[in-house]
Amino acid sequence: MFKVLTCLATAHDLRLVVVAAFVCFGGCFTAFRLYSRMREAAGVLVRAAWMLLTGLVAGCSVWATHFIAMLSFDTGLPSGFLPGGTLASLLVAVLFMGAAFAAAAVARTPPTRAVAGMLAGLGIAAMHYVGMSGYVTEGRLSRDLSLVAASIAIGAALAAAAMWKAQRAHSAERQVIAGLLLTLSICAVHFGGMAAITVIPDSSIQVPGQMLSSVMMTLAVTLIVGLIMLGGLAAVLIEGAANAQALNRLRRLADAAYEGIVVVRGDRIQDANAAFCAISAAQIDDLVDRPLTEMLDFDGLPVEGRREGRLRPVGGGAEIPVEAFARVLEPGKGEAAEDLTVLAVRDLRERRTAEEKIRYLAEHDGLTGLGNRNAMQKRLSQALEQAAASGEALAVICIDLDHFKEANDLHGHQAGDAVLTATAERLRRTVTAPSFAARLGGDEFVVIQIGAGHQPTAAAELCSTLLETLSTPVLYRDQNLRIGASLGVSLYPHDGDTGGALLAKADMALYRAKDSGRGVYAFFKREMDESIRERRGLARELREAIATDELVLHYQPLARAEDGAVCGFEALVRWRHPVRGLLPPMEFIPIAEESGLILPLGEWVLRQACADAAAWDNPLRIAVNLSPVQLHQPDLPALVHSVLVETGLNPSRLELEITETALFKDFQRALGNLRRLKALGVRIAMDDFGTGFSSLSTLQSFPFDKIKIDKSFVENIHRHDRATAIVRAVLSLGRSLDIPVTAEGVETPEQLEFLRAEACAEVQGYAIGRPAPLAADEEEAPARLTSHR
Structure with a gap:
């Protein structure tokens, strides 16, 4: 390292070294801009044109760096350049750098990306030593092979890192980093190689005359390479502007969609619309290049179909139920395969809420919130199955409110609703799980007593509590509405082994309770069944x-x-x-x-x-x-x-x-x-x-x-x-x-x-x-x- 710095400080014109460094970085940055555009281009011919321009700019930049740095190299002896070796080194640089970027464009795995980096590193070294073959001075060149090997290795490693970074060089920041890495690779190979040279004077070696001075050659090379780089940047800007306009139109169209739309290459997000950003609680810059599987909990990405899953917002928070409709983008005629998948992601929260509400309304009474007849029959069937397995008794209690119609007719339907709501609340407080209450309709309620111990004693105790609770007046608009209740009870398995039979017999008992003067409860008896059949x-x-x-x-x-x-x-x-x-x-x-x-x-x-x-x-x-x-x-x-x-x-x-x-x-x-x-x-x-x-x-x-x-x-x-x-x-x-x-x-x-x-x-x-x-x-x-x- 000390030898390289010494060579740089004593044997080079630092002004031209600075020029070479600027040319090198500018060319490398421009090459990565072109490379990024090439990766996003559609169509084989368009991609080939971008690839050719990328190789040309990268190769010219590498060669210009070498040539200007060679012009700054001063041995104290007459020196010059042979046209053959100099032009050959330019051709080598363009070919190798074009091949390296082409390999990087098709690379899908770490080994193939390493190959692209090695091609770039070897291309830089080949260009340097082919170019050195066109360098002539009054002396013989002796090289320190260990330093040569070290410079080539370091240059190859830096080039590989630059090409690795180029795989995701979508932003200017990453392109700058990749350009710096490639610039360092070129400088390492060149100045390491120059530090390895020892010039032994030999007056027998004839140096050909040069048509231009070193300054003029530097200006010419810089100007030519600069024009090439400017042409490349101009192409990037022009196409970028056209693409930006088209992209803006597409983005406005995508942003108008209700569903979130996200474009994925492999597993990584390439683009997304406003709806997906809103669902994800993130900006578009935070989403690009993020693995989709970090956000969407699917059993693999949906392919050409519909799949439900959960989305984890980037900013944290509760997971969101979503469904995704996926479609793989097929390349058009003359286009290269892009491996792109478009997903339409729909937020299911509103639909799930509506479904829950529908499910709730299907199983609950809309006024009181108690279970309705359908829910009661389902739960009663389940309770009977459990009771049959455990050998426990079960009670069905039918409840009918006394004087409800009078209160409803005298004070209006709102008063009747207030009575029903108060009755439901009292049943909720009185009936404890696993027992439950339901409203059958009108002023009819039912209580299913489960696992309460010895029957009919437990049913009688609950009925007494219910009669006392339901006899309390209901306050409505500063008036006490006195509403009592009559109860009918049937027992499993004594009175029946099906829900329909138990409900029918509890209803018969209820009829007998109302016929007995109301405000009481009655258990089903066999003669009730005979009386009902007779009626x-x-x-x-x-x-x-x-x-x-x-x-x-x-x-x-x-x-x-x-x-x-x-x-x-x-x-x-x-x-x-x-x-x-x-x-x-x-x-x-x-x-x-x-x-x-x-x-x-x-x-x-x-x-x-x-x-x-x-x-x-x-x-x-x-x-x-x-x-x-x-x-x-x-x-x-x-x-x-x-x-x-x-x-x-x-x-x-x-x-x-x-x-x-x-x-x-x-x-x-x-x-x-x-x-x-x-x-x-x-x-x-x-x-x-x-x-x-x-x-x-x-x-x-x-x-x-x-x-x-x-x-x-x-x-x-x-x-x-x-x-x-x-x-x-x-x-x-x-x-x-x-x-x-x-x-x-x-x-x-x-x-x-x-x-x-x-x-x-x-x-x-x-x-x-x-x-x-x-x-x-x-x-x-x-x-x-x-x-x-």
Whole structure:
């Protein structure tokens, strides 16, 4: 090393050495710029042109460095250059450097990249010693072979490092580093080789004359090589500008895409759009040349297809679920294979969130957040499988809220929603895992008790806790809504071994609990099953009875209280059952309401009563009861009008009786139907007055044609002072509102005399006449009915 520095300092013109160094670095930097452009070029011919230009610039730079440095070398003896060796060294430099960059361009593995570096190093050494063959001085040249070998080895190593760096020399910074390494390689070979020379004077050696001085030769070489380098840089800049414009257009198009787009060569990112940068939380400069597998968690890169995986943001943070659509870019005609893959990367977070929401809604009740019927059935099946394997018991508890409809009708649907939400929250607090609660719909809930120990004791304890919890009033807009609950319980395996059987039997037990007065719980018993089967059988038979005329109407007279004259009849339906005999309404009307048969049954009664009344010679009124379901049917007025037209009955003779309770399911719709019926000329009577929850407000809302006092008050006249006072008050209210009052359930002469004394308008009951059917052989049926007095 000391010998090299000594040679450099004493035997060289340092000014020309500096010029040689600048020419060398400028040429090397330009060569790597051209090499980078060559690697990115598309098409064999275009790449070949870039490769030729790269080899030319690199070779000329190496040769110019050598030649200018040789001009700066001063032995104190006359010296010159032979054209043959000098031009041969230029040719060697261009050929070797072109071959080295070509090898680097196709290198894919470390050994092949090392070969490219060795070609560059050997090319520099070959150029130097071929060029030295054209150097002539008055003396013989003696070389230190060890120093020669060392300089060649160092030069080759530095050249290999430069070509290795050139594999990723996409940025100017890396190109500068590669240029510096190659410059050092050239300097090491040249100045190491020059330091190894010892000149032995020999006057017999003739030095040819030189056409130009050293200064002029230096300027000429520098100018020529500079022009070559400038031409190369100009080509880079011109093509770079054109590519930049095209790239900007493509990038704007890519940035407009919703999906992230990333271009990969092998495993390393070459480019990406704004969407991918946003997903990755990184700038484009941080992504280029980064291994894609560091970011995307795939089982290998997706090739020509779709694959889901997870993306790790560069800046850290939670992994992002993504799906990637990959396509390998095929080279066009005349283009070299680039081994490029384009991936469209889609962020799945929004879709996964939507899927989770859909999955949640599919398994949960939207209002309360409890599991819905589907989720309950699935979890119940799983619980039954586990219970069967472990031998444990399991309880199914059906819950129905008491007085929920009243609260919903009186305070609105928002109040009902508040009650349901509060109920669900209380169930969540009370029922602990692995047991669970679900909402089946409306005000129906179910609790599946799992692994609670001894049954039925554990179920009874839970039911008591639930009844206490659910009986607490629900606060809604500063009002306490008192909502209780009734519970029905079935046990596995005692009452069934399937979810459907256990739910059905818990529902039967619930029906019995509600029938027992509500606010209690009941366990399933075998006789309940028999009762339910009997009711279902009756429902089937009732459907047939309506179609086969097994129903019959009985008529009970209504009379004026003052003189006992009959002024009308009330139609009462009976069922002439082929096995059970004549059944009263209380035995089949509830079944008709549960099974949905109340509408065809009510229409049959209305049509038959109007037809019978229209055939009477005496135009007395006929009263027909309307069920709550009928009252809320939108087509009720049209049905009544149709029946009146078909039967020919005068509308003023038809009196429709409704109860107060029937109004409150949908108060506005009920009042609308009543007004339309009133417009037809039909009379409207309020039945069972005094048993509802808003009698006075109901009278204010609609002008009824009659009030009927419920028989529960009439039968207690003279027995209970309060009942007597209530009857007297209702009669006084009717007179004040100018609404006639009818007393039902009049059975004794004392009751009849009291009602006459209190100016009651009409009376009805056994004291006037019992319900009886029409006789087929009698023309004056009303007269026969009044004979029961």
